[in-house]
Amino acid sequence: xxKTFSYRDAGVFDNQEIGLSRLLKWMSKTSEFREGVGQxxxxxxxxxxxxxxxxDLGIAISTDGVGxxxxxxxxxxxxxxxxxxxxxxxxxxxxxxxxxxxxxVDYIAVEKARPEVLEELAKxxxxxxxxxxxxxxAGEIAQLGEMIRGAKExxxxxxxxxxxxxxxxxxxxxxxxxQDGDVVVGLESSGLHSNGYTLARxxxxxxxxxxxxxxxxxxxxxxxxxxxxxxxxYVQEVLQMISEGLQIKALAHITGDGFLNLLRVERDxxxxxxxxxxxxxxxxxxxxxxxxxxxxxxxVFNMGIGFCVIAGASDADRVIxxxxxxxRAAFKLGRVISDCAGExxxxxxxxxxxxxxxxxx
Numbered sequence: 001x002x003k004t005f006s007y008r009d010a011g012v013f014d015n016q017e018i019g020l021s022r023l024l025k026w027m028s029k030t031s032e033f034r035e036g037v038g039q040x041x042x043x044x045x046x047x048x049x050x051x052x053x054x055x056d057l058g059i060a061i062s063t064d065g066v067g068x069x070x071x072x073x074x075x076x077x078x079x080x081x082x083x084x085x086x087x088x089x090x091x092x093x094x095x096x097x098x099x100x101x102x103x104x105v106d107y108i109a110v111e112k113a114r115p116e117v118l119e120e121l122a123k124x125x126x127x128x129x130x131x132x133x134x135x136x137x138a139g140e141i142a143q144l145g146e147m148i149r150g151a152k153e154x155x156x157x158x159x160x161x162x163x164x165x166x167x168x169x170x171x172x173x174x175x176x177x178x179q180d181g182d183v184v185v186g187l188e189s190s191g192l193h194s195n196g197y198t199l200a201r202x203x204x205x206x207x208x209x210x211x212x213x214x215x216x217x218x219x220x221x222x223x224x225x226x227x228x229x230x231x232x233x234y235v236q237e238v239l240q241m242i243s244e245g246l247q248i249k250a251l252a253h254i255t256g257d258g259f260l261n262l263l264r265v266e267r268d269x270x271x272x273x274x275x276x277x278x279x280x281x282x283x284x285x286x287x288x289x290x291x292x293x294x295x296x297x298x299x300v301f302n303m304g305i306g307f308c309v310i311a312g313a314s315d316a317d318r319v320i321x322x323x324x325x326x327x328r329a330a331f332k333l334g335r336v337i338s339d340c341a342g343e344x345x346x347x348x349x350x351x352x353x354x355x356x357x358x359x360x361x
Contacts, residue, residue, distance in 0.1 A: 006199070006296050045264055046174055047096035047253055050167060058169050060099035063162040064089040068197040070158060072227050074151040076212055079117050081230045082159060083124025084131070085194045088231035089255070090163035091132040092307065095238055096251040098173030099165030101132055106139040111148040111156030113141070121159070124230075131233040134163065173242075175250035175265025175310065182249050182336040183316035184262065184271055188329040189306030191282050193231040195256040196300040200227065203290030210289075218281040226282050234307045237326040241319055247312030248319075249336075254302040259344050260353050262308060270340035273333045274347045280304045294349050295358040310336065 024044055031040055041050040041058060048062035066085045073082045083106075091101040106125060108118070118141070129136055150156025192200060204210050204223065212224030219226045242248055252261045262271050283304065287297050297303060309330075311319050316332055323330035334347075344353035351358045 006292070041169065041172070042097070042174065047093040047251075047264065048099065048165070050097055050099070050169070050172055052169065056169055058099075058167050058172070060094045060097050060101075060165040060167050061162065062090055062093040063160065064093060065158065065160040066194050068201065069192075069194050069228070071151050071201065072197070072212070072224065074155040074157075076224045076228065077155075078224075078228060079120035080123045080127075081228055083121050083126070084128040084230035084233075085124075086159045086161045087125060087128025087132055087134070087163075088233045089194050090161045091128075091134060091165075091233060091235050092231075092253045094163045094165040095235055096173075096253050097165075097167060098171055098242060098248070098251070099167035100239060101134050101163050101165040101235055103135050103137060104129075104161050104163035106136060107142070107160045107162075108139070109142045109144050109148055109158045109160075111143075111145050111150050112154040113143050114154070117157070121157075128230075128233065132235045173248060173251055175267050175269075178249050178265060178267045178269050178310065178336050180336055180338050181313050182247075182310050183313050184273065184333045184335060185309045185311060185316055185319045185323075186254075186277070186305035186331050186333045187232075187234055187237070187307040187309065187323055188277070188331075189254070189280075189302045189304055190232045191226060191229040191280065193255065193302055193306055195302065197227075199290075199292075199300055200286055203286050203292065208289040216285065218285055232306045232328075234328070237323050237328055238307070238309065240322050240326075241309060241311075244318070244322070246315040246318055248309060248315075249312065250310040252308040252310070254305050254307060256300065257356060258298045258300065258302060258353075259305075259308075259346065260299070260356065260358075262310075262344060263342060263353075265310075268341040269336050269338050270343040270345070272335055272337045272340070272345045272347065275331065275333055276346070276348045277304060277329070277331050294351060295360065298346065298349065298351055298353070298358050299356070305331075305333070308333070 039052045048060045050058040094101045148156040320330040350361045
């Protein structure tokens with residue numbers, strides 16, 4: 001019988017959610033320490049929170065890392081792109097509350113400080129900051145040889161960032177005005193972005209025995225080149241959509257949990273997706289080599305859509321035009337429907353998603 005791979009098989013277990021709820025129980029108690037300036041405006045479920053700094057202005061704040069994509073950078077000894085990923089994962093989240101990302105800091109933990117590697121990492125951070133139009137005024141490097149272990153002797157490291165952005169308190173976008181018929185526009189991804197790499201490595205490198213230096217005809221390049229393709233940064237096109245006064249109702253960074261991220265909105269609505277663009281070859285390769293189910297693929301990966309803009313129906317075409325002006329393909333994926341609240345229907349795949357999982361309809 002063919003082995004079917006899942007995230008659990010790759011070593012990623014569901015008890016993270018249990019741990020998260022326990023963590024949030026204590027973190028939420030800190031809200032009592034600040035009122036007025038510094039007060040948190042939003043609940044923890046959104047992509048970023050907003051901290052009040054005046055009666056009219058807030059700072060959006062979020063933090064994220066690159067995950068086990070770093071293992072591939074170590075194996076390939078190519079370090080100049082994962083900094084882009086770190087910037088992307090942070091600025092795209094801050095963007096999701098309607099904020100303009102302005103600045104971020106980085107934390108680099110290393111097994112062994114190697115100046116040439118740190119410089120390559122910095123090049124990636126610079127390129128990501130350039131694309132997002134943010135600065136990186138500070139950061140931290142920690143040499144943790146007793147804690148960090150890499151794919152090769154002395155190569156271990158981890159990247160984490162924290163980003164802030166500015167947003168008018170009366171212009172926060174969290175899906176509070178969503179209504180039936182609003183259109184879900186999907187912006188193409190550049191590949192896996194920075195999610196699902198534990199499963200991807202388990203399937204492609206361990207299960208299938210492929211080599212990172214191997215040319216894969218379906219991909220048109222070496223496997224390692226595909227897997228290290230940087231995460232897309234969507235800041236400039238989305239800020240233009242907002243600045244033009246379009247009806248931008250909600251924004252979703254499609255990371256781990258895939259289209260289930262659409263449910264991270266204020267209004268209790270559902271989404272019906274009746275169109276999917278062709279799924280990029282890298283996802284097809286993972287699914288074929290690992291016999292991964294559709295349910296698991298759409299739970300773990302972005303499947304070719306890295307960011308969603310939910311807009312009023314009359315403005316959806318302009319959203320697609322602006323994306324195109326920035327070199328991004330965009331597609332009308334579906335619409336908001338209120339009679340299936342808390343549910344994602346992916347009609348082309350006969351999938352229904354609720355909570356943290358998909359099932360076959």
